[in-house]
């Protein structure tokens with residue numbers, strides 16, 4: 001069988017190059033098109049010198065993919081930009097996996113309220129699957145537009161899903177997350193300027209980060225008791241990785257001694273979720289599609305504590321997108337995603 005022809009749109013950014021890194025060794029695909037508007041005409045390896053001798057093909061403009069007969073397209077574009085592409089290409093035959101937040105929420109109205117932006121392709125919401133395979137595998141296989149989850153939501157949702165699904169926790173949940181700076185994208189900005197990040201640590205987006213609603217929306221789809229999430233992200237002085245520490249309170253009558261078994265049962269067939277017996281570290285998952293999860297119960301405070309670790313660029317973005325592609329084409333979900341963590 002010939003290899004599937006894949007397009008990466010917006011490949012000068014971090015998730016675009018991470019997609020290329022993963023797809024390069026995927027046995028069933030070839031990277032047929034890599035686009036950039038700002039660097040078109042240059043070689044991919046000129047923009048990302050670490051691809052020298054590996055991917056030297058020319059970056060083309062989005063307009064040039066029109067007649068390329070692609071089998072699937074990844075959008076590694078900012079939110080607000082992806083929706084234009086999806087609108088324009090909705091009738092094209094290939095599935096689109098959008099790494100941005102443009103189609104992740106339940107309705108365009110919720111999107112507009114949290115993103116403070118008008119949505120230009122409201123019809124897209126009905127046809128989009130939320131691309132977290134551990135929760136929505138069936139839906140992902142059937143849809144042509146996949147809204148790949150945000151990085152923080154991936155860590156929070158996978159951490160909380162077993163408890164939310166079984167309705168074991170009280171409605172108020174605290175998600176305290178820390179991310180490396182690649183989460184903020186490749187463009188230079190004050191928040192990620194070296195002196196502001198190096199030797200430093202701060203919270204941001206307090207009470208208002210758009211991932212709050214993404215986490216709530218998703219957990220409320222799988223459980224029958226609505227949850228409200230207090231989500232606070234923090235910026236770590238590291239390149240990649242997210243650790244989320246999640247506090248939830250058991251409902252009265254819940255057998256708290258079962259927490260380990262609940263997580264075991266929920267994730268027993270999942271190749272990328274590893275349950276740990278100690279709090280996971282960023283380097284335990286670095287460069288891989290794993291989500292490591294530690295869960296425990298604290299008798300003194302009557303809280304469940306769940307700690308999850310992912311690589312924001314892999315399970316939080318490009319790796320999860322490739323996992324979704326594998327599902328769409330009916331391949332083994334782990335194809336191309338068997339990297340070993342880079343530790344140290």
Ligand SMILES: NC(=O)C1=CN([C@@H]2O[C@H](COP(=O)(O)OP(=O)(O)OC[C@H]3O[C@@H](n4cnc5c(N)ncnc54)[C@H](OP(=O)(O)O)[C@@H]3O)[C@@H](O)[C@H]2O)C=CC1
Pocket residue numbers: 010011012013014015016035036037038039075076077078079081099100101149150151182183184185186187312313316317
């Ligand atoms: N970084 C992360 O950890 C994660 C990111 N995401 C999401 O994935 C998407 C891509 O993220 P990431 O790779 O980090 O983003 P980057 O900012 O690193 O790259 C985005 C790329 O999009 C292209 N682009 C096209 N139009 C525009 C525009 N109007 N403004 C800016 N860039 C534009 C640029 O390439 P060019 O100009 O060359 O065409 C740019 O390199 C985003 O929606 C992000 O929110 C999701 C999960 C995790």
Ligand SMILES: CC(=O)N[C@@H](CCC(=O)OP(=O)(O)O)C(=O)O
Pocket residue numbers: 079099100101149150151152179180181182183184185233235
């Ligand atoms: C460290 C950092 O800045 N992270 C980004 C989230 C990255 C991500 O997943 O964003 P999308 O939902 O837009 O895809 C932020 O807080 O905005």
